[in-house]
Amino acid sequence: MLSESKNKAFIEFIKNSSKEEIIWMSGFLSGIISSYENSKKLIKFKEKITLVYGTETGNAKNLAFSIVKKAKNKNIQIKLISLDQYRLIDLKKEIYFFIIISTHGEGEPPSSAKSFFDFIHQEQDLRLDNMKYSVLALGDRSYPFFCKAGEDVDRRLHELRASRLIPLHKCDVDFESKAEEWFTTMVNLFDKSKFQEEIIKKNVKKKKIYGTILTNILLNDKKRGSNKEIHHIEILIKNPDEVNYEPGDSVGIIAENSSKEVQNIMNFFQKKNDNISNKMKNIFDFFKKKANIFHLSTMMLKKYFTLVKKDIPYDREWNLLDLLKNFPMENRNQLEDLIQIMDPIKPRLYSISSSPIVHDSEIHITVSRHQFQIDGNIKYGYCSDFISKLKEGDILSFFIHKNYLFKLPESDKDIILIGPGTGIAPFRSFLYEREATGASGKNWLFFGDQHFAFDFLYQTEIQNWKQNGVLHRVSLAFSRDQEEKIYVQNKIWENRKEFFTWIKNGAYVYICGKKNPMSIDVENTIFRVIEEIGHTSPEFFIRKMKEGGRYLKDVY
Ligand SMILES: Cc1cc2nc3c(=O)[nH]c(=O)nc-3n(C[C@H](O)[C@H](O)[C@H](O)COP(=O)(O)O)c2cc1C
Numbered sequence: 033m034l035s036e037s038k039n040k041a042f043i044e045f046i047k048n049s050s051k052e053e054i055i056w057m058s059g060f061l062s063g064i065i066s067s068y069e070n071s072k073k074l075i076k077f078k079e080k081i082t083l084v085y086g087t088e089t090g091n092a093k094n095l096a097f098s099i100v101k102k103a104k105n106k107n108i109q110i111k112l113i114s115l116d117q118y119r120l121i122d123l124k125k126e127i128y129f130f131i132i133i134s135t136h137g138e139g140e141p142p143s144s145a146k147s148f149f150d151f152i153h154q155e156q157d158l159r160l161d162n163m164k165y166s167v168l169a170l171g172d173r174s175y176p177f178f179c180k181a182g183e184d185v186d187r188r189l190h191e192l193r194a195s196r197l198i199p200l201h202k203c204d205v206d207f208e209s210k211a212e213e214w215f216t217t218m219v220n221l222f223d224k225s226k227f228q229e230e231i232i233k234k235n236v237k238k239k240k241i242y243g244t245i246l247t248n249i250l251l252n253d254k255k256r257g258s259n260k261e262i263h264h265i266e267i268l269i270k271n272p273d274e275v276n277y278e279p280g281d282s283v284g285i286i287a288e289n290s291s292k293e294v295q296n297i298m299n300f301f302q303k304k305n306d307n308i309s310n311k312m313k314n315i316f317d318f319f320k321k322k323a324n325i326f327h328l329s330t331m332m333l334k335k336y337f338t339l340v341k342k343d344i345p346y347d348r349e350w351n352l353l354d355l356l357k358n359f360p361m362e363n364r365n366q367l368e369d370l371i372q373i374m375d376p377i378k379p380r381l382y383s384i385s386s387s388p389i390v391h392d393s394e395i396h397i398t399v400s401r402h403q404f405q406i407d408g409n410i411k412y413g414y415c416s417d418f419i420s421k422l423k424e425g426d427i428l429s430f431f432i433h434k435n436y437l438f439k440l441p442e443s444d445k446d447i448i449l450i451g452p453g454t455g456i457a458p459f460r461s462f463l464y465e466r467e468a469t470g471a472s473g474k475n476w477l478f479f480g481d482q483h484f485a486f487d488f489l490y491q492t493e494i495q496n497w498k499q500n501g502v503l504h505r506v507s508l509a510f511s512r513d514q515e516e517k518i519y520v521q522n523k524i525w526e527n528r529k530e531f532f533t534w535i536k537n538g539a540y541v542y543i544c545g546k547k548n549p550m551s552i553d554v555e556n557t558i559f560r561v562i563e564e565i566g567h568t569s570p571e572f573f574i575r576k577m578k579e580g581g582r583y584l585k586d587v588y
Pocket residue numbers: 086087088089090091092093133134135136137138139140142170171172173175176177178179180205378379
């Protein structure tokens with residue numbers, strides 16, 4: 033109610049207003065009322081907000097970290113947890129629950145999100161009545177199950193009675209604008225003052241870069257008996273001004289299929305004397321550069337079987353050539369149908385081993401030609417085989433994959449680099465960079481492989497860095513040079529007192545290379561060192577290191 037004096041003034045004011053003025057005033061007042069209503073909906077900052085992420089190749093993780101940082105600047109505290117660290121019993125307690133999750137495999141969640149995913153789908157009695165949630169799904173539209181894991185989580189949480197705060201946002205490979213939209217909506221719920229800042233770094237965009245192969249050197253001495261085939265590849269970038277990378281970043285490479293294999297496929301659709309039309313040339317290019325013709329997915333096989341109307345066994349590996357031979361298509365016109373059902377070639381990531389300030393206009397990578405056996409026959413990894421065979425002058429296209437979480441610290445900080453085998457790649461980049469910038473922090477490298485004489489990757493450079501003082505310590509482990517196997521973790525243990533002194537004094541620890549067993553054994557050893565030398569809880573110590581960004585892994 034208005035006070036008597038206000039009421040009088042108001043009536044007087046209305047009396048003196050025209051019909052149009054009164055209509056305008058009524059609109060104005062309803063605007064004010066609705067803004068009051070909205071402001072009541074704003075959620076206080078004090079509420080507990082959790083952001084979880086499920087990632088395979090780091091995009092979801094990078095996004096989650098950048099979101100938490102930006103939110104913090106706006107006084108919004110968000111608890112950030114990787115889904116593989118998340119305690120599932122806490123789910124019932126969540127009030128505001130945000131999820132960033134990618135899709136991998138054939139529409140599956142990333143391995144780090146598997147337990148969470150299975151848990152919410154398998155628990156029949158779970159009820160999440162108090163939870164308000166939103167899902168940001170990362171994916172790639174060229175896959176048949178676009179953003180499926182995100183869709184599944186979004187649907188399932190709804191089934192479990194949680195309320196959807198913001199609708200599901202599905203992002204393609206250029207996820208930045210969608211992610212930004214999601215984040216801005218989320219922040220606006222918590223922050224009345226319009227928060228319009230750019231949050232996602234623009235350069236996450238996967239721009240295609242072209243380069244020419246300058247060198248392809250085999251780093252192992254095969255003749256003297258090395259079991260390994262690791263290549264050092266130097267690429268000259270075509271337009272260096274367009275390329276922006278930092279030590280710790282990777283390149284994504286999409287391998288091409290061999291012309292011979294593609295021609296064999298084309299032979300099913302071309303007669304010997306056919307004139308090769310432009311259309312056929314384009315189709316040849318499609319199979320060479322875009323279509324995945326090996327290890328065909330179950331999804332693709334199912335579609336093929338529908339096309340040829342045959343029952344085909346799923347319990348073995350198929351490549352396209354075998355499929356066409358064993359279950360031919362009825363006629364040549366079905367080529368168009370085949371093109372429609374092919375999956376795209378998936379990119380593979382390789383750590384960059386050069387430094388942008390030392391190796392001007394170049395990018396170096398360190399690629400192990402992956403070898404394995406099927407039915408007694410030697411086979412090679414699809415992409416690593418392609419890269420290993422590149423020759424000087426060949427053109428390669430690739431993209432930069434930023435890794436914001438695997439970066440050098442400030443120049444005065446000490447670093448411990450643990451990178452056996454190809455795990456050395458980013459550390460070569462780090463050390464070149466630290467040498468060139470005259471960084472005052474100390475550097476300790478742990479490297480290992482099978483044999484000193486023929487598997488010591490970048491031996492000359494490492495020895496030079498030791499001599500000129502860039503490397504303060506080098507610990508080498510060559511597993512097969514003596515009876516008993518010696519690995520990098522044994523070297524950590526051997527130097528445990530000094531190792532603990534370094535980390536106690538603030539050194540950053542980086543682990544790169546094979547996830548299993550290397551990184552697991554190394555981490556177990558670091559735990560033991562902290563427990564036995566530091567006499568403290570390794571879980572707590574490592575958690576503190578992680579919170580300070582001092583414990584970083586890039587493992588595969
Ligand atoms: C091996 C592989 C399989 C993938 N499968 C799918 C898929 O089935 N559906 C989809 O939408 N995206 C798929 N993607 C694309 C990823 O979801 C996309 O690159 C995402 O940004 C990765 O995020 P992450 O780094 O957080 O794992 C796949 C990517 C790779 C490398």
